[in-house]
Amino acid sequence: MxxxxxxxxxxxxxxxxxxxxxxxxxxxxxxxxxxxxxxxxxxxxxxxxxxxxxxxxxxxxxxxxxxxxxxxxxxxxxxxxxxxxxxxxxxxxxxxxxxxxxxxxxxxxxxxxxxxxxxxxxxxxxxxxxxxxxxxxxxxxxxELEDLPDEFVTREIDFLTERFAGHPDVPSTGVAADDGRFWTTGGDAEGGPVVVRGTAPELLGWLAGRRDGSALKTEGGPLPALPPL
Missing domain, CATH: 1.20.120.450 (dinb family like domain)
Structure with missing residues (x-):
């Protein structure tokens, strides 16, 4: 709660x-x-x-x-x-x-x-x-994103993956942080399922439109294009 x-x-x-x-x-x-x-x-x-x-x-x-x-x-x-x-x-x-x-x-x-x-x-x-x-x-x-409090980074990734969950323009996507944390997002767009891996700040940067995702690794397909916030 x-x-x-x-x-x-x-x-x-x-x-x-x-x-x-x-x-x-x-x-x-x-x-x-x-x-x-x-x-x-x-x-x-x-x-x-x-x-x-x-x-x-x-x-x-x-x-x-x-x-x-x-x-x-x-x-x-x-x-x-x-x-x-x-x-x-x-x-x-x-x-x-x-x-x-x-x-x-x-x-x-x-x-x-x-x-x-x-x-x-x-x-x-x-x-x-x-x-x-x-x-x-x-x-x-x-x-920088790396200076954000860790609990904020986690909650904001929670918030953004929830926001994109079920989105018709985002394929089924797993969001995997290097420290073992894992989220799911996306919907029925073609190209999934995809897993995107990286540090939590880099994942947040991609989800929030603050970084291009070039530091992230993907499995199962290319890095999904996200709609603007």
């Missing part, structure tokens, strides 16, 4: 790490490209702030975003700001999310995410942590 209280504590630690990395930049560094195509580091900062507010909406029973166009427009608008404003916004939006999560509530209730996806409210803090941890890597400032 998901423990939202533990996830909130882990989220605070991840947020502190992210804020420390962001505060170590200057305006020139913040304007440099991130590892996400078409996004500067300031875009990443803007997205994280607006994502926190969007998840407040989720916890309070409102639509996560008004629509996809508003989401993209708000990121582009906020990405032009100086670093000092980004830092203030990151701290303020994180505080708003924490305050919303502190309100007594039924954490077993079903909430609606973006694009009509539903989930348990108890998983919202972990979903926020995913955003913070992976986008910290996306900044390209020295925090």
């Amino acid at each position: 998901t423990d939202h209280a533990l996830d909130l504590a882990a989220l605070r630690e991840a947020t502190d790490r992210f804020l420390g990395a962001a505060a170590a930049m200057d305006d020139l560094a913040a304007a440099a490209p991130s590892r996400l195509p078409g996004w500067s580091r300031r875009h990443v900062l803007a997205h994280l702030s607006r994502n926190a507010d969007a998840l407040v909406n989720v916890l309070q029973g409102r639509p996560m975003y008004a629509d996809s166009e508003t989401r993209e427009r708000d990121i582009e608008r906020d990405a032009t700001r100086p670093l000092s404003e980004h830092l203030a916004d990151l701290r303020g939006s994180a505080a708003r999310f924490e305050a919303a999560a502190a309100v007594p509530a039924d954490w077993s209730r079903t909430v609606t995410m973006r694009n009509g996806v539903t989930d348990s409210a108890s998983r919202v803090p972990f979903r926020r942590r995913i955003e913070v941890e992976l986008h910290h890597v996306d900044l390209g400032v020295g925090y």
